[in-house]
Amino acid sequence: MVSDAAEAQVRATDGRTPGSRGRGTRQRLLTATRRLLADRSYRELAVLDIAREAGTSPATFYQYFRDIESAVLALADELAAAHAQLGDVVRQASWRGRQGYPAAERLAGAFLDFWREQQPLLRVVDLATAEGDQRFRALRTRLLNDVTLALAEAVTVYRGGNGPPGSAELATGATLVSMLSHVSAHRDGLEAWGLATADLRTAMARIVYWSVTGRRPPAG
Amino acid sequence: MVSDAAEAQVRATDGRTPGSRGRGTRQRLLTATRRLLADRSYRELAVLDIAREAGTSPATFYQYFRDIESAVLALADELAAAHAQLGDVVRQASWRGRQGYPAAERLAGAFLDFWREQQPLLRVVDLATAEGDQRFRALRTRLLNDVTLALAEAVTVYRGGNGPPGSAELATGATLVSMLSHVSAHRDGLEAWGLATADLRTAMARIVYWSVTGRRPPAG
DNA sequence: TAAGCGATCTGACGAACCATCAGATCCGAT
DNA sequence: ATCGGATCTGATGGTTCGTCAGATCGCTTA
Numbered sequence: 001m002v003s004d005a006a007e008a009q010v011r012a013t014d015g016r017t018p019g020s021r022g023r024g025t026r027q028r029l030l031t032a033t034r035r036l037l038a039d040r041s042y043r044e045l046a047v048l049d050i051a052r053e054a055g056t057s058p059a060t061f062y063q064y065f066r067d068i069e070s071a072v073l074a075l076a077d078e079l080a081a082a083h084a085q086l087g088d089v090v091r092q093a094s095w096r097g098r099q100g101y102p103a104a105e106r107l108a109g110a111f112l113d114f115w116r117e118q119q120p121l122l123r124v125v126d127l128a129t130a131e132g133d134q135r136f137r138a139l140r141t142r143l144l145n146d147v148t149l150a151l152a153e154a155v156t157v158y159r160g161g162n163g164p165p166g167s168a169e170l171a172t173g174a175t176l177v178s179m180l181s182h183v184s185a186h187r188d189g190l191e192a193w194g195l196a197t198a199d200l201r202t203a204m205a206r207i208v209y210w211s212v213t214g215r216r217p218p219a220g
Numbered sequence: 221m222v223s224d225a226a227e228a229q230v231r232a233t234d235g236r237t238p239g240s241r242g243r244g245t246r247q248r249l250l251t252a253t254r255r256l257l258a259d260r261s262y263r264e265l266a267v268l269d270i271a272r273e274a275g276t277s278p279a280t281f282y283q284y285f286r287d288i289e290s291a292v293l294a295l296a297d298e299l300a301a302a303h304a305q306l307g308d309v310v311r312q313a314s315w316r317g318r319q320g321y322p323a324a325e326r327l328a329g330a331f332l333d334f335w336r337e338q339q340p341l342l343r344v345v346d347l348a349t350a351e352g353d354q355r356f357r358a359l360r361t362r363l364l365n366d367v368t369l370a371l372a373e374a375v376t377v378y379r380g381g382n383g384p385p386g387s388a389e390l391a392t393g394a395t396l397v398s399m400l401s402h403v404s405a406h407r408d409g410l411e412a413w414g415l416a417t418a419d420l421r422t423a424m425a426r427i428v429y430w431s432v433t434g435r436r437p438p439a440g
Numbered sequence: 441t442a443a444g445c446g447a448t449c450t451g452a453c454g455a456a457c458c459a460t461c462a463g464a465t466c467c468g469a470t
Numbered sequence: 471a472t473c474g475g476a477t478c479t480g481a482t483g484g485t486t487c488g489t490c491a492g493a494t495c496g497c498t499t500a
Contacts, residue, residue, distance in 0.1 A: 041351050057479050123350040130343040130405055131261050171419035182402035189357055199391035277450050
């Protein structure tokens with residue numbers, strides 16, 4: 001569900017606020033973009049095709065988005081608004097005792113699921129971020145900041161600290177998030193290479209569990 | 221240094237084997253591609269610009285490469301041929317006793333260095349692989365297979381096993397490689413977020429060390 | 441050293457996409 | 471039914487794509 005605040009901030013390229021018809025058109029363009037992104041490579045994604053797919057004309061596309069990147073950014077923006085869930089998985093977990101390891105497995109599973117659903121979008125966010133695009137970097141931060149901080153806090157708290165996480169804990173959180181997201185992004189490739197998703201989830205969960213608690217995971 | 225075998229396999233689009241002049245032109249095109257890839261985004265990379273940068277014409281580009289992807293693939297291919305080093309870092313390491321943790325730090329450092337040098341290329345390889353491009357996936361496998369297997373073997377050996385690594389160990393190896401490569405790929409972004417590279421290296425090294433040995437890293 | 445010849449390069453072109461604008465169309469309000 | 475603003479699009483000049491046929495290059499040979 002996109003928040004009203006987010007919808008209210010929708011602007012056409014010329015700055016005006018679209019009415020309901022305009023918002024509908026914009027949304028059809030976004031849907032078309034998402035659909036095509038799942039088929040073609042990012043390089044092949046063309047404004048003309050998006051317009052065709054949305055049943056409108058290229059000129060209309062430019063009425064709502066400066067370029068293709070902006071449309072993808074808007075799509076990913078909806079994503080970030082809808083998903084604060086990953087951080088919650090960490091915070092709602094009890095890392096002590098027997099409940100710790102299942103929590104780590106849930107987190108790994110949540111990443112795998114999230115990426116499975118949003119893979120085409122997320123890989124473009126990843127590329128654009130790596131290319132130094134500030135807008136995408138800000139978005140990616142908004143998307144993953146929460147989990148990263150939640151993990152850093154979990155590490156801090158588990159070891160008896162009570163202040164904000166230090167740089168070592170933050171680095172650990174960021175490293176774990178990198179691992180979780182990259183394995184999730186390349187799940188298909190790793191499966192083709194012969195690795196079952198279940199094994200990958202276990203491997204990730206074990207590393208998360210150890211990183212947070214410093215304890216050897218069960219049955220390892 | 222590109223091997224003679226690899227050079228001998230160079231083919232023009234029409235199948236013939238280019239002479240020394242042709243190979244020179246091809247190489248200038250590759251160099252131009254690498255240079256432009258460092259400046260523009262992957263989407264903006266255009267055949268026309270590559271040809272201009274190489275001081276030749278677009279038609280010449282198509283004489284050596286089917287499309288831009290093929291050129292990037294050829295570039296990355298040189299990379300894979302030149303770099304078996306990452307696996308060696310793992311294999312030449314002694315993971316037992318005091319030498320274990322420094323080995324983990326060296327591995328993390330090697331990944332950070334490799335990505336710092338080859339970032340523009342590697343992020344495209346990553347995207348194309350995630351998009352399901354088989355040629356790139358094969359290349360990426362060739363590039364990272366060695367380290368992955370080396371890590372899986374290190375895990376197996378350290379725990380007293382002597383056969384080939386099982387699926388759990390392979391999953392661990394693949395997960396560690398994912399972590400190492402993704403953190404390395406996003407080093408700039410993570411630094412902008414406030415994380416020093418040294419802290420990231422430490423966080424990665426600790427996870428690698430623990431994953432291989434099952435022991436708590438020193439001073440942690 | 442000059443002619444011959446295959447290897448290499450490029451100008452030119454039709455097709456597709458980009459990005460913009462002026463004008464046409466739509467639709468709710470009166 | 472009409473009006474006015476919101477929305478849409480046909481048309482367009484510019485750029486890139488990808489492919490020829492023909493021009494140029496430079497090694498080989500005599």
